[in-house]
Amino acid sequence: MSKAVPLPVTRLIEALSRLPGIGPKSASRLTYYLLRAPDELSHTLAEALSELKSQTRYCSVCYNITEEDPCAICADTQRDSTQVVVVEEPLDVLAVERTGAFQGRYHVLHGALSPVEGIGPEDLKIGELVRRVQQGGILEIIIATNPGVEGDATAMYLQRQLTPLGVKVTRLARGLPTGGDLEYVDSVTLLRALQGRHEM
Amino acid sequence: MSKAVPLPVTRLIEALSRLPGIGPKSASRLTYYLLRAPDELSHTLAEALSELKSQTRYCSVCYNITEEDPCAICADTQRDSTQVVVVEEPLDVLAVERTGAFQGRYHVLHGALSPVEGIGPEDLKIGELVRRVQQGGILEIIIATNPGVEGDATAMYLQRQLTPLGVKVTRLARGLPTGGDLEYVDSVTLLRALQGRHEM
Numbered sequence: 001m002s003k004a005v006p007l008p009v010t011r012l013i014e015a016l017s018r019l020p021g022i023g024p025k026s027a028s029r030l031t032y033y034l035l036r037a038p039d040e041l042s043h044t045l046a047e048a049l050s051e052l053k054s055q056t057r058y059c060s061v062c063y064n065i066t067e068e069d070p071c072a073i074c075a076d077t078q079r080d081s082t083q084v085v086v087v088e089e090p091l092d093v094l095a096v097e098r099t100g101a102f103q104g105r106y107h108v109l110h111g112a113l114s115p116v117e118g119i120g121p122e123d124l125k126i127g128e129l130v131r132r133v134q135q136g137g138i139l140e141i142i143i144a145t146n147p148g149v150e151g152d153a154t155a156m157y158l159q160r161q162l163t164p165l166g167v168k169v170t171r172l173a174r175g176l177p178t179g180g181d182l183e184y185v186d187s188v189t190l191l192r193a194l195q196g197r198h199e200m
Numbered sequence: 201m202s203k204a205v206p207l208p209v210t211r212l213i214e215a216l217s218r219l220p221g222i223g224p225k226s227a228s229r230l231t232y233y234l235l236r237a238p239d240e241l242s243h244t245l246a247e248a249l250s251e252l253k254s255q256t257r258y259c260s261v262c263y264n265i266t267e268e269d270p271c272a273i274c275a276d277t278q279r280d281s282t283q284v285v286v287v288e289e290p291l292d293v294l295a296v297e298r299t300g301a302f303q304g305r306y307h308v309l310h311g312a313l314s315p316v317e318g319i320g321p322e323d324l325k326i327g328e329l330v331r332r333v334q335q336g337g338i339l340e341i342i343i344a345t346n347p348g349v350e351g352d353a354t355a356m357y358l359q360r361q362l363t364p365l366g367v368k369v370t371r372l373a374r375g376l377p378t379g380g381d382l383e384y385v386d387s388v389t390l391l392r393a394l395q396g397r398h399e400m
Contacts, residue, residue: 004297004306006267008255012248018241020233026221032291033220034252035265036310041218042249048212049246052231053239055208065235067206091232097204106204110236 063108063125065090073106080104082139088112088146112150113157133165140168147174263308263325265290280304282339288312288346312350313357333365340368347374
């Protein structure tokens with residue numbers, strides 16, 4: 001970069017540019033915003049960043065991100081431990097929690113099967129899920145992997161692994177998104193909605 | 201936030217949400233990306249953030265952000281010290297430097313006059329610019345404040361302050377942006393382009 005830019009500024013711009021969705025332009029704008037903002041903001045950010053990894057770990061039961069092991073959901077005796085929603089990422093747990101409609105437990109795979117990216121079953125928390133089911137007490141595994149090629153492949157793989165263990169394996173319904181417009185729905189979604197039609 | 205989210209995660213999401221252009225959703229996505237990314241990334245970011253303010257200061261000549269005082273541009277004896285481009289923000293210095301067409305010096309006002317936001321001349325580095333001109337050696341002040349109401353007001357104010365000091369005060373040309381489409385140009389820009397038309 002030009003010598004009009006001091007090194008600490010360049011360093012932050014470069015670090016921010018490595019984040020997804022933040023290009024060099026947004027990175028500069030954020031950096032110069034931080035320069036003008038009160039010291040407290042960059043200080044808070046720096047502290048939150050250093051504590052993010054040092055003060056969190058994976059829950060040894062569900063592999064969600066947590067401060068305490070087991071996590072708050074796994075430790076909550078009020079929740080139904082017979083139902084487990086299986087998701088790809090920790091953010092998906094949040095999405096399901098926001099519906100307020102699920103009172104069971106979770107299992108975070110930390111990805112989906114992807115031959116293209118070389119991600120196999122051993123790279124995901126699948127063995128851990130199988131062992132959880134083998135320990136007993138789980139009646140239903142609700143697969144909530146993403147509705148796409150990799151999520152579908154992962155769901156199929158899990159179904160084949162888990163059904164022999166005598167557990168009920170279900171998957172989230174596919175169809176039209178609520179609030180969407182039929183005209184703009186892609187044909188795969190529409191096909192799945194047709195296939196999944198039910199009597200009223 | 202739900203108890204599915206550990207405190208260090210919430211803290212980073214909240215801190216990131218305070219940045220311009222980053223809403224709660226992007227903040228969550230960035231945070232969970234950092235959780236999955238190598239420790240080195242969040243460490244580099246945290247370090248760059250803490251060094252951003254501690255290792256930079258304002259240049260005592262031009263008020264650009266710098267590590268060394270005076271800044272690299274003010275210290276560069278190869279550059280023409282008779283011409284000074286006046287800009288609102290440090291990022292504007294970069295924009296002018298990128299043209300490669302200016303070999304003079306800069307002056308950063310750190311804002312523009314704005315009665316609405318209560319920003320008066322004493323809140324900007326205007327007195328400092330006046331003193332720079334009074335010290336002599338500057339032949340032309342090129343005002344490059346933003347082409348809008350506040351930038352225009354600031355330009356007018358500067359022109360009234362500086363012209364009596366015997367310095368030439370110019371302003372960047374206004375007109376059609378290169379590569380734009382006449383059909384989509386706003387009417388104010390088109391008006392300024394018409395007013396500024398020149399013989400070919």
